[in-house]
Amino acid sequence: MGKTLFEKIWAAHVVREMPDGLSLIYIDRHLVHEVTSPQAFEGLRLAGRQVRRPDLTFSTMDHNVPTTADRLAIADPISRAQVEALETNCRDFGITLYGLGDARQGIVHVIGPELGQTLPGLTIVCGDSHTSTHGAFGALAFGIGTSEVEHVLVTQTLVQRKPGTFKIEFTGRLAPHVWSKDMVLKLIGLIGTAGGTGYVLEYGGEAVRALSMEARMSICNMSIEAGARAGMIAPDETTFDYITGTERPFAPKGRDLERALDYWRTLPSDADAAHDRALTIDTAAIAPQVTWGTNPGMVIDIDQPVPAPDAAAGYSRDDVEKALDYMGLAPGVKLSDVPLDVVFIGSCTNSRIEDLRQAAAVLDGRRKAEHVELLVVPGSEQVRQQAEAEGLDRIFKAAGAQWRFAGCSMCLGMNPDQLRPQQRCASTSNRNFEGRQGKGGRTHLVSPEMAAAAAVAGKFVDIRTWLE
Amino acid sequence: MTPFTTHTGIVATLNRANVDTDAIIPKQFLKSIKRTGYGPNAFFDWRYTADGQPDPDFELNQPRFEGRSILVTRNNFGCGSSREHAVWALAQDGYRVIIAPRIQRDGKRLPGFADIFRSNTTKNGVLAVELPEEAVDTIFTLVAENPGLKATVDLTTLKAAFHGPGPTEFDFEIEPGAREQLLKGLDDIDLTLHHVEAIDRFEAHHETWL
Numbered sequence: 001m002g003k004t005l006f007e008k009i010w011a012a013h014v015v016r017e018m019p020d021g022l023s024l025i026y027i028d029r030h031l032v033h034e035v036t037s038p039q040a041f042e043g044l045r046l047a048g049r050q051v052r053r054p055d056l057t058f059s060t061m062d063h064n065v066p067t068t069a070d071r072l073a074i075a076d077p078i079s080r081a082q083v084e085a086l087e088t089n090c091r092d093f094g095i096t097l098y099g100l101g102d103a104r105q106g107i108v109h110v111i112g113p114e115l116g117q118t119l120p121g122l123t124i125v126c127g128d129s130h131t132s133t134h135g136a137f138g139a140l141a142f143g144i145g146t147s148e149v150e151h152v153l154v155t156q157t158l159v160q161r162k163p164g165t166f167k168i169e170f171t172g173r174l175a176p177h178v179w180s181k182d183m184v185l186k187l188i189g190l191i192g193t194a195g196g197t198g199y200v201l202e203y204g205g206e207a208v209r210a211l212s213m214e215a216r217m218s219i220c221n222m223s224i225e226a227g228a229r230a231g232m233i234a235p236d237e238t239t240f241d242y243i244t245g246t247e248r249p250f251a252p253k254g255r256d257l258e259r260a261l262d263y264w265r266t267l268p269s270d271a272d273a274a275h276d277r278a279l280t281i282d283t284a285a286i287a288p289q290v291t292w293g294t295n296p297g298m299v300i301d302i303d304q305p306v307p308a309p310d311a312a313a314g315y316s317r318d319d320v321e322k323a324l325d326y327m328g329l330a331p332g333v334k335l336s337d338v339p340l341d342v343v344f345i346g347s348c349t350n351s352r353i354e355d356l357r358q359a360a361a362v363l364d365g366r367r368k369a370e371h372v373e374l375l376v377v378p379g380s381e382q383v384r385q386q387a388e389a390e391g392l393d394r395i396f397k398a399a400g401a402q403w404r405f406a407g408c409s410m411c412l413g414m415n416p417d418q419l420r421p422q423q424r425c426a427s428t429s430n431r432n433f434e435g436r437q438g439k440g441g442r443t444h445l446v447s448p449e450m451a452a453a454a455a456v457a458g459k460f461v462d463i464r465t466w467l468e
Numbered sequence: 469m470t471p472f473t474t475h476t477g478i479v480a481t482l483n484r485a486n487v488d489t490d491a492i493i494p495k496q497f498l499k500s501i502k503r504t505g506y507g508p509n510a511f512f513d514w515r516y517t518a519d520g521q522p523d524p525d526f527e528l529n530q531p532r533f534e535g536r537s538i539l540v541t542r543n544n545f546g547c548g549s550s551r552e553h554a555v556w557a558l559a560q561d562g563y564r565v566i567i568a569p570r571i572q573r574d575g576k577r578l579p580g581f582a583d584i585f586r587s588n589t590t591k592n593g594v595l596a597v598e599l600p601e602e603a604v605d606t607i608f609t610l611v612a613e614n615p616g617l618k619a620t621v622d623l624t625t626l627k628a629a630f631h632g633p634g635p636t637e638f639d640f641e642i643e644p645g646a647r648e649q650l651l652k653g654l655d656d657i658d659l660t661l662h663h664v665e666a667i668d669r670f671e672a673h674h675e676t677w678l
Contacts, residue, residue, distance in 0.1 A: 015666050016666045016670075018645070019644075019645070020643065020645040020648070021643075021644075021645070024660065024663055024666070024667075026667070026670055026671070026674060028676045028677075029676075035498050035499075035551075036551065036552070038501035038502075039501070039503045039552075042501070042503070047657075049657075055678060056676060063498075064498075078499040078500070079499050081499075081501060082499050082501055085501045119677055122676070127550060127552075128550055129548065129549050129584060143550040143584055144584065144587075145550055145551075145555075145584060145587060145588040146552040146553075147588065147592070148591070150657065151660065154657050154660075154661070155657065155660045155661065155667060156667065157660060157663075157667055159645070159656060159660065191576070192578070193486055193544060193547055194486075194543065194544040195576060195577075197544070197577075197579045197582060197583055198579065198583065224548075227544070227547065227583070229583050229584060250678060251677075252677045256677065263675075295486050295488070295547075314574075314576065315485075316485065318483070319484070319485055322484070412490075412495050412549075414495045414496070414498060431488075431548060433488045433490045433491065433548060434488075434490070434491060434513065435490060435491070435494055435513045436490050436495075439494070439513055
């Protein structure tokens with residue numbers, strides 16, 4: 001019997017089998033940010049321990065940092081203390097840090113791939129659930145808690161139970177104006193926010209093979225919203241072109257690259273490999289998706305009405321009533337009739353150059369609706385620089401958008417970029433939980449193109465007909 | 469870490485599915501660089517009104533749950549963000565045990581807990597117990613009908629006993645590794661450091677491409 005992509009990587013990283021079905025697995029990259037690491041470093045200091053492999057550990061600031069031009073002077077003293085703690089910790093323990101003001105700073109899941117730290121076949125962890133993003137390269141990448149961050153810092157390993165594998169096959173091709181964000185939202189709508197719990201998702205099929213690396217990252221990013229700690233896509237020529245086609249300082253070069261490519265080509269799942277579960281989705285039938293509720297599984301096609309409390313599959317009447325009440329929506333309403341207050345384009349899901357190009361293509365020659373606040377936040381300083389080189393920033397500003405510096409920003413509102421109570425937001429981020437973007441804020445998850453069109457119309461539109 | 473062997477306490481219910489870690493501990497409290505001080509902020513947005521007073525409409529604020537240490541809730545508790553702050557907040561707010569249902573419905577499997585959250589509980593001496601859906605429904609009814617209801621959750625015998633008008637007892641299962649760690653209150657970094665020579669040997673021939 002053949003092996004799956006996941007099984008090959010898992011087998012290559014088992015340091016030792018442990019009792020009770022657990023394995024000690026080796027970690028190739030540990031990405032660290034300011035929010036989930038300070039208590040781990042404190043633990044090291046209290047126990048007198050060192051970081052085992054500072055050379056495999058990389059750090060940036062993204063979650064709580066301001067995105068405005070005056071960002072270097074963080075006004076909030078508590079946020080500033082957290083950023084300074086990371087600076088001290090990286091200095092004391094010899095870890096590379098891309099801090100505020102560094103041209104390589106950005107969202108941890110945007111800069112890892114950009115700098116060539118993310119490669120096929122690696123195990124990658126970070127104290128952030130969206131670490132699943134890196135699985136787009138055919139890596140095993142997953143989020144961990146702070147205790148596990150400390151464990152990896154000290155031992156470069158983790159004790160894990162081997163998860164099952166769940167193959168998601170996207171057959172056919174995407175219809176025009178439908179994107180990988182819509183693919184993953186559709187999937188979560190189908191299997192629910194716990195449908196992937198205990199599994200690693202492997203995405204495949206013609207539609208996935210046709211996607212760019214940026215688009216693949218958006219899918220793997222949201223694996224955790226289906227409950228799966230990791231999502232993966234087998235590496236192929238698209239992956240190798242991304243790694244080798246641009247200068248990526250940490251990617252292998254020369255003979256190392258040749259050796260790496262030989263290895264990476266062995267990684268895709270064997271034809272006779274068996275997955276524990278499988279699901280096939282007809283990609284051509286996917287419409288632009290919009291969430292209506294308070295988790296990413298509460299999602300509909302843009303042309304469907306908001307469901308009645310007893311008509312949302314997988315949710316109790318009570319769940320739906322609570323969600324509709326929080327969202328200020330009535331059953332049967334069309335989301336295209338509901339006015340928006342804020343549009344947020346950014347986050348580790350959709351803040352890469354391709355996402356910004358899609359949004360800019362819609363906004364070029366148009367202007368946001370008067371009542372809408374439009375925020376465009378690049379995922380990294382490199383993305384910002386490239387967007388400015390391409391003139392995208394001028395399109396955004398001409399459309400009335402605020403063009404910001406890199407960070408997580410309004411995806412989770414740890415910095416000053418927050419929704420006010422009852423504000424309704426079209427967001428390219430990954431979570432529409434209660435209060436996620438600001439206490440009382442109402443989040444609808446969409447693709448960058450849908451978000452940009454919503455900013456112009458002042459409400460959701462069906463991008464497929466609106467653009468014509 | 470404090471070992472967990474057996475715990476007796478008042479049971480409180482939170483009748484919501486898919487309670488995410490943003491709800492358990494909202495973002496503004498994640499700026500702290502400390503491990504402590506999160507307890508009063510657990511469920512902050514639901515727990516307090518705009519003027520900072522306890523919201524009487526929030527289920528867990530009922531006087532009958534005063535002094536509670538066992539939380540019974542619905543499926544997929546702790547989904548979303550990996551923030552261990554969520555477990556710190558619950559533990560520091562006095563919860564030692566969280567019970568949620570494991571559901572099989574329409575071919576879908578709905579676990580009681582999200583993966584990362586469950587892993588974080590074990591590392592903080594909090595016991596996450598999955599019970600069948602009918603058992604959790606029974607507990608919700610028991611709690612509703614018996615103010616101040618207590619339960620004893622015993623990790624050595626893997627039994628959860630509810631001290632209602634008549635005894636109601638449920639067997640539960642837990643991963644053996646997690647049970648061992650909780651029972652002994654083990655520091656898992658210490659445990660792994662016993663294998664440091666194996667890690668050295670592995671590292672000597674392992675390619676990381678850096």
